[in-house]
Amino acid sequence: MGSMTGYSAYLDWIEYQRPRMEALVAAWSAINSGSYHLAGLARMCAALQEAFAGLDAFMEVRACDAMPRVNAAGQVETIALGSALHLVKRPDAPVRVFLGGHMDTVFGQNHPFQVPRRLDDGRLIGPGAADLKGGLVVMLTALEALERSPFAPGIGWEVLINPDEEIGSPGSARLLEACARRNHLGLLYEPALENGLLAGERKGSGNFTVVVRGRAAHAGRHFEQGRNAIVALAEYVRALDALNGRRDGVTINPGKVEGGGPVNIVPDLAILRFNVRISSPDDRQWVESQMDDLEQALGRRDGIRVQRHGGFARPxxxxxxxxxxxxxxxxxxxxxxxxxxxWQPTGGCCDGNNLAEAGLPNVDTLGVRGGGIHSDQEFIFLDSLPERAKLSALLLMRLAVGEVIIGNAADTDDTPGHT
Ligand SMILES: [Zn+2]
Incomplete structure (x- = not known):
């Protein structure tokens, strides 16, 4: 098809969906689905099932892995996470597309930001409105438009909506990797950047926890017998921070410190949680070997033990x-x-990083235009709902008719996403 005429009826249909799209964003934003709020995530998942049922795809709720986490006592425990929603349509089609988004938000059950509100200037302020509930509405509407069109049989699709993206997708990583293998390309519905641009290259990210143990002693009677874990950790933090600026593209942010107790006791436990951003796989080797050196030096001291947990969940x-x-x-x-x-490069990261690492080319900011994400001023421009749904619907229809060919798509006997 050389022109837009064949597509326009289905794109026009999207324009008429605007009231429903706006209502869905408001309704979904009002459901608290903080990454650790399992009951809220279950409610959100049920609302999504209801909305996506009309696509008449194979649909099921998939359990996610539990997440290991170092608690305030320095011990590793596991935390149960929510479930993902998975849909598959025409898995044997010659072109197979993965569409992804997350149902969780950064706003926990007790966060003051809970209720969406519409402003006179065409925006809606609400938790998760842009990141990423608006994007889920865009994805849904684009798929509906595709399915109404006569081009749908040319393309198969798979959707995974995960419950843990905001905490690095520890529970859904394996499901995502399987999706990357089964499809030729990926479309993710993270919000566009605040200036309306889409994200190009993205940095990688790792979260780490370092547990330092010393020896407790009474601060008056046996001070010299104590080995102060807080003092040892403080030196580690200074040394870690001194790595900033030593290598282009690498930054380290010590984000949280815990430990100690009554001030008349030499503390035997101190915990540091920190985030590292990297730009290349080599950065990862470099920063890991620097951390190893620092920890070994500290661990050689009398009475001090150091243990590091965590890793680079986002390449x-x-x-x-x-x-x-x-x-x-x-x-x-x-x-x-x-x-x-x-396009614009960004230091932020998302599931698109992991899908790319697994061999799936993807665009990860096909969601709404908005801003203030992760703050209580998060908003979406409501006119971007039909605008971005049309963008995705047109791409899907053009892929379906073979007007757009990406990588090895349309080779029927290959292993999608992997060569
Ligand atoms: Zn997001």
Whole structure:
């Protein structure tokens, strides 16, 4: 198909969906689905099941793995996480697309930001409105438009909506990796950047916990017998911070310190939680060996033990040739719709990093335009709901008819996403 005429009826249909799209965002934003609020996540999952049922796909709720976590006593415990929603339609189609998004938000059950409200300027402020509930509405509506069109048989799709993206997807990582293997390309519905641009390269990220143990002693009677874990950890924090600026693209943020107790006791426990951002796989080796050296030096001291937990859950996302092709295809759809699309690198990261690492080219900011994400001023521009749904619907229809070909898509006998 050389023109837009064949597609326009289905794109116009999206425009008429705007009231329903706005109502869905408001309703979903009002459901608290903080990453650790299991009852709220279950309610959100049920609401999604109801909305996605109309697509008439194979649909099931998938359990996620439990997450290991170091508690305030320095011990590793596991935390149960919510379930993911999984849909599959036409898995034998020649072109297979993965569509992903998350149902969790950073706003816990007791956070003061709970109720969405509409403003006169065309925005809706609400928890998760942009990140990523608005994106789920965009994804749903684009799929509905595709399914109404005669082009649908040319394309198969798979959806995974996970409950733990905001905490690094520890429980859904294995489900996501399987999705990466089964599909040719990925579309993720994270919000566009605040200036409307889409994210290009993304940094990688790791969360770590260092537990330092010393020896308790009475601060008056046996002070010299004590080995102060807080003092040892303080030196570790200074040394870790001194790594900032030593290598381009690597930053380390000590984010939380715990430990100690009554001030008349030499503390035997101190815990540091920190985040590391990296730009390349080599950065990872470098920063890990620096941390090893620091910990070994500290651990050689009399009475001090050091243990590190955690790792790089998000590898860096560079732009592969297949990914560049996919970006160009999205930009072309934007031109046809008169929606300017451009890219910008970001230090933020998301499931798109892991999908890329697993071999799936993907665009990860196909959700709404909005801003203030992760704050109590989070908002979406409501007119971006139909705008971005049309962008995705057009891309899906063009993929379905073979007008857009990405990487090895349309090779029927390959292993999708992997070569
Ligand atoms: Zn998000």
């Amino acid at each position: 860096p996302k560079p732009i592969s040739p297949a990914n560049a092709q996919l970006f160009a295809a999205v930009a072309e759809c934007g031109r046809l719709l008169d929606v300017p699309i451009a």
